[in-house]
Amino acid sequence: MRAMFKSLSSARVVAGLAAAMGSLYAIGSLAAVPGITGTGSSPSFALSAGEALSNQPDGLMIYSWGYGCSSQPAGFAPAGLSGATCPSAQLPGPTMIVHEGDTVTVALTNNLPAAAGNTSIYFPGFNVTATGGHPGVLVQEAPNGAACNKTANPGCNTVTYSFVASTPGTHSYYSGTQGSIQVEMGLFGAIIVLPSTTPTACQDANNVSRAASNANGETDYRLAKNAYNHASTCYDREYLAQLSEIDAKVHVQAKAQVDANTACTSEGGCLNIVTEPYEPTYYLINARSFPDDADPSYAPAYPNQPYNMNPHGHPGELVLLRVIGQGRMQHPFHEHGNHMRVLGRDGNLLVSSTDATKLAGPLSFTTASVPGMAIDSIFYWTGKGVNWDVYGHGFAGDTSVCIPDANGYYTSEPTAPNFYEWCGDHNKALERNPLGQVASGGPMTLPDPNIVLNGAWYSGSAYLSGDANARSTGSTPLPPFGTVLNSNSISSYAFMWHSHDEREITTANVFPGGMMSMMLVDPRQSLGAPVSIDESL
Amino acid sequence: MLSVSRLVRLLPALGLLMASFAVEAQNYRVQCPTATNTHPDGNNIKCQQVSGGDGYVTMGDGTQIYLFGFGPLSGLKDIYNGQPGTQVQSVFNTAYGPVTGTPSTLVGQPQSDFTFNGAIGLTQDYNLDPWSEGNTYLAGAYVRNGNKIYRATVSGTSATSRRNNTATGPTGKGADIVDGTVHWAWDSSLLDGHVEARPIMDVGVMNASQPAPLMAIDEDDELFITLTNVGMIMRPDLFEQHTIHFHGYGNASSFYDGVPDASFAVNIGGSFSYYYLAPDAGTYFWHCHVAPAEHLQMGMVGQLYVRPRQNKLTSGASLRAALALWEAAPAPTANPNNSAAWASYEPYRKRCGNDILCSAPIPPANGAIRAATGGYAYNDGDGSTYYDVEYPIQMMGFDPNFHFVGMTFNPEDFIGMKDKYFMLNGRSYPDTVGGYECGKITPETYPGCTGKSVGTVVPGPMQTQSSDGTMHTSQPLPTVINIPLNGKALLRLSNLSTTQFHTLASLGVPMTVVGMHARILRDMAGNNMMYRTNSITIGGGESADVILDATGLPVGSKFYLYTPNLDELSNDAENFGGMMTEVNICNAVDVTTKVCS
Structure with missing residues (x-):
């Protein structure tokens, strides 16, 4: 809980100050899919494998191994994220962002301690050639720098991999050497391959949500406009969730044996670690436990865990969720709020066998992540079908409009506060006899606040946007103690995205924690100002 | 014009007025309207009441095991017989036994001879003050008169017999009933969701079940689920709240999503009613979302499924034609503000269009017709999900x-x-x-x-x-x-x-x-x-x-x-x-x- 209040409340301060000034709101602690980039059509990445400490919300620093940058990358993406770094070892490894058709070169230098022996990178789904290093069981390996005496023999501990990024989408990479130890210790990462074309439907000129963002002055943090070379894969925001777990016993043993075997020269290392029974104590998204995953990307508190998971989106925005199973366990990752359409698995777009213009991936409300698999899905939220006006329209004197487009949504006015409202519920009352200025005559009497316990993400009203919140709650908004994580001046909807193996949303036996994040649907406007999802903070 | 002496006489009445407001703050209650904007005729309104508490079940080796769980507080007869406890509003809204309930006989219900499917505890709202003549009522005040409840929409003084010969108070179901200078709107019948706590406690305490009470609805139904937290007798040290999460509900509002962090949780001694328009057909489930690692393992999980509207087609009707009908719907009305205008969106709500999350794409042309018996899992349009x-x-x-x-x-x-x-x-x-x-x-x-x-x-x-x-x-x-x-x-x-x-x-x-x-x-x-x-x-x-x-x-x-x-x-x-x-x-x-x- 420490980090949750520390970080999120500070991000919200920006919103509060902005509200006082009546200018742009900023919702902080977000970051699209941050990573490193190369140059041109032959990007090369100089990676290293080394030791790192994993910072967990219970205060523990867990000894780990991670991939990192042995020299500064050519660039970082998306542009505009402050503090972007790539340390020599990080958890997960650097997200490499490349383009379809690129010839990608990855030089891996093994800086692991002597007792770890050789290491490597396995790139599932790609046809890899390797130069240098020593042959391993699965892939060519980088010899241990201590064992091959890198001081005397510079470069003896480097292996170079090269492959063509043949299929767009989300891909994993991880150690191909002693996986039960090295992947557990943290040697894994992601490769994002951006598609080579932008279908007409995905171009900004044809994207009403992007038009609304432009009209509200929102920066574009996407890596691309579509996930695959397909007109049904356009997206407006994107998030990457790498799911993994840590059994701290393994890490404690590793640290002790590494310290005791500094003279090890065996290619297979000198570790004898008991990995069974495997009992994870930490369940992680992008190597962070909840609530640390809501802190900003590149936050100084996590020098070796640069990537967060704090998804946001406006109504109607297409949110691309990239999920990778990076540990050894299956994790059913449940997304509240709406179904998702699965686009592809391991960079393979699923299209209909009779009509290649149509998608064939299933609809899901739980991403059944399995080890080693990457799944790309599209989510969006509009509130269509809740059967009441989520903006609280329809009171006496209300002048709001909802003019349906071909699908029944209000998309013709980019700066409308209720942009992308489902018009079928416009003016439809929720409350029977409301206290404030919202439509009456609905089916429900809302609860007495004295018999309920308000949550930290509860804005204090049933409605979306600070306007509806202010109108519906009167002068003493709920919760009485003030909302901590979802300001009633913005009044977003919060949806939990989490592992439905529910014991995994704990951190070292403490709930809440673990493999959990909160997806916030932020209104387009609130109290007369645009709500800007600023992913640079 | 009021004299001072009359004002003094009015003061106790004003005090009573405040008391009648308190009905809204009653802790236990149920909500199950007899009519809504969407279903003015009251059809397709479904309701269910469940308790949140603790209890015991027996494992296959004979071991008795302790639960946190939900128990039935409506549809008890159907639940006992292994059927969904979800009831149409006309069945839910019935009172059991005498007005005061029949206390001790309800402990341990349902048993095999229990025949009641309505809401446990539901009773006529005699807590409301009866209408009285010559009284001053502020807007928002509630009174009962006959078997109905009325709400004052305009403050004023009710009629008196002295001036009007007969003063009987508001009658009928009007929205603007003038009575002296006060205006009334019909609110509900005297069965307005008011419950007696004792029958609820008699049935609900130590009555957690596994799985939680079965729920089933049809597409286009409105569903009202009331969760009543009766507390956990075996763990008086835990002041556990509970919620209901309708798992898989598409395009949910976080308000009714049941995640305590994103909305709120129901305390012991309280009721909360969740409201849903039935989502697209399919097999869902429901559970408590408070500390889920603990409450789910302890047993607060249940089943919930939605039957497709395709089941409602008449025998022999083309399954595919029904799907195609929605796709060809005319453009809906702008700025809808009445039932007819909202209804113009119904085909749009059901159709696919170019929606990437479309739930029922139209199948290739086929001759499948609605079978005389059985049902379908989905609006398949080709009979491929038929079952007996x-x-x-x-x-x-x-x-x-x-x-x-x-x-x-x-x-x-x-x-x-x-x-x-x-x-x-x-x-x-x-x-x-x-x-x-x-x-x-x-x-x-x-x-x-x-x-x-x-x-x-x-x-x-x-x-x-x-x-x-x-x-x-x-x-x-x-x-x-x-x-x-x-x-x-x-x-x-x-x-x-x-x-x-x-x-x-x-x-x-x-x-x-x-x-x-x-x-x-x-x-x-x-x-x-x-x-x-x-x-x-x-x-x-x-x-x-x-x-x-x-x-x-x-x-x-x-x-x-x-x-x-x-x-x-x-x-x-x-x-x-x-x-x-x-x-x-x-x-x-x-x-x-x-x-x-």
């Missing part, structure tokens, strides 16, 4: 060590959580095919006991004695699968395990997976992606729709559904049992009682 009889099956595990810790006062171990009982619908084999001993009441009326001798055990409700000394029907659902000759059974599978994926395999009867996650398996071009298999694997938080096809299998044959996770074919130390049940081929099966003949 449906069975909700929840896969689940219990860790007895965690439940023991849950009953006592020790720190909980999430890391070490390991299930040792593996269940279908809250029971392990052989309890999955048993539970009820015929002859417990005379005459025996339990549906499965027809023609059976006294003492015969048939699939039915299981009871366990709680620490209140009373038998409670805490495991109402058997899982025996009876399929009519050459017929099809729909298995509505869900996994609510907090620890692991589960596999269910079929011995002999082929499975066809027709849906996953409450959505038909079909690509966006309309091609079915259904597949035949002998086993299905799903994780916690997943659901699947599987059709068992008994074509060609002889009457009287018996098959098995079991988990090939072989270590789960056990009841703790007993190495035979666990996640398994029987499939019988029958001449005919009653689609409601599931009785084989």
Whole structure:
């Protein structure tokens, strides 16, 4: 809980100050899919494998191994994220962002301690050639720098991999050497391959949500406009969730044996670690436990865990969720709020066998992540079908409009506060006899606040946007103690995205924690100002 | 004009006015309107009341195990008989027994002779002040008059007999009834959701069940679920709140999503009513979302499914034509503000258009028609999800060590959580095919006991004695699968395990997976992606729709559904049992009682 209040409340301060000034709101602690980039059509990445400490919300620093940058990358993406770094070892490894058709070169230098022996990178789904290093069981390996005496023999501990990024989408990479130890210790990462074309439907000129963002002055943090070379894969925001777990016993043993075997020269290392029974104590998204995953990307508190998971989106925005199973366990990752359409698995777009213009991936409300698999899905939220006006329209004197487009949504006015409202519920009352200025005559009497316990993400009203919140709650908004994580001046909807193996949303036996994040649907406007999802903070 | 003396006389009346406001703050209550904007005729309004509390169930090896769980507070007769407890509003809105309830007889209900399906505790709202003549009422005040409740919309003084000869107060269901200078609007009948706490406590305390009360609705229904937190008698140190999460509800509002962090949770002594328009057809489920690692493992999980509107087509109607009708709908009205304008969006709500999350793409042209009997899992448009009889099956595990810790006062171990009982619908084999001993009441009326001798055990409700000394029907659902000759059974599978994926395999009867996650398996071009298999694997938080096809299998044959996770074919130390049940081929099966003949 420490980090949750520390970080999120500070991000919200920006919103509060902005509200006082009546200018742009900023919702902080977000970051699209941050990573490193190369140059041109032959990007090369100089990676290293080394030791790192994993910072967990219970205060523990867990000894780990991670991939990192042995020299500064050519660039970082998306542009505009402050503090972007790539340390020599990080958890997960650097997200490499490349383009379809690129010839990608990855030089891996093994800086692991002597007792770890050789290491490597396995790139599932790609046809890899390797130069240098020593042959391993699965892939060519980088010899241990201590064992091959890198001081005397510079470069003896480097292996170079090269492959063509043949299929767009989300891909994993991880150690191909002693996986039960090295992947557990943290040697894994992601490769994002951006598609080579932008279908007409995905171009900004044809994207009403992007038009609304432009009209509200929102920066574009996407890596691309579509996930695959397909007109049904356009997206407006994107998030990457790498799911993994840590059994701290393994890490404690590793640290002790590494310290005791500094003279090890065996290619297979000198570790004898008991990995069974495997009992994870930490369940992680992008190597962070909840609530640390809501802190900003590149936050100084996590020098070796640069990537967060704090998804946001406006109504109607297409949110691309990239999920990778990076540990050894299956994790059913449940997304509240709406179904998702699965686009592809391991960079393979699923299209209909009779009509290649149509998608064939299933609809899901739980991403059944399995080890080693990457799944790309599209989510969006509009509130269509809740059967009441989520903006609280329809009171006496209300002048709001909802003019349906071909699908029944209000998309013709980019700066409308209720942009992308489902018009079928416009003016439809929720409350029977409301206290404030919202439509009456609905089916429900809302609860007495004295018999309920308000949550930290509860804005204090049933409605979306600070306007509806202010109108519906009167002068003493709920919760009485003030909302901590979802300001009633913005009044977003919060949806939990989490592992439905529910014991995994704990951190070292403490709930809440673990493999959990909160997806916030932020209104387009609130109290007369645009709500800007600023992913640079 | 008021004289001072009259004002003084009015003061007590004003005090009473404040008291009548307090009805809104009543802790226990239910909400189940008799009419809404969407359903002015009251049809298709469905309601259910459940308790949140604790109780006991019996595992396959005879061990009694402690639960946090939900129990039924409406539809008790149907729940007892293994059927969904969801009721139409006209059945829900009935009062049981005398106005004050019939206290002690309700402890331990439902039993086999319990015939009431309405809301427990619902009673006429005599707490409201009766209307009186010559009284001053402020706007917003409520009174009762006759069998109706009225709300003042304009402040004023009610009529008096002295001036008007007869002053009877407001009558009828008008929206603006003038009475002296006060204006009234009809609010509801005297059965307005007011409940007596005692019958609720009598039924609800120590009555948690596993799984939680079964819910089922039809597409386009409005669903009102009232959660009433009766507290946990065995853990008075825990002031546990509870919620209801409708798992898989598309385009949810966070307000009714039941995540305590994103909205709120219901305290002990309180009720909260959740409101949903039925989502697209499919197999969903529901559970408490408070500290889910603890509350789900402890048993707060239930089943919920939505039947497609395709079922409502008249026999012989083209299935595909109904889907095509929505796609061809005319453009809806701008700025809708009345029932007719909102209704113009209904085809748009149901159609696919170019929606990437479209739930029912139109299949290729075909001649499928609505069958005379049976139902469909989805709006398939081609009959591919037809079934004769449906069975909700929840896969689940219990860790007895965690439940023991849950009953006592020790720190909980999430890391070490390991299930040792593996269940279908809250029971392990052989309890999955048993539970009820015929002859417990005379005459025996339990549906499965027809023609059976006294003492015969048939699939039915299981009871366990709680620490209140009373038998409670805490495991109402058997899982025996009876399929009519050459017929099809729909298995509505869900996994609510907090620890692991589960596999269910079929011995002999082929499975066809027709849906996953409450959505038909079909690509966006309309091609079915259904597949035949002998086993299905799903994780916690997943659901699947599987059709068992008994074509060609002889009457009287018996098959098995079991988990090939072989270590789960056990009841703790007993190495035979666990996640398994029987499939019988029958001449005919009653689609409601599931009785084989």
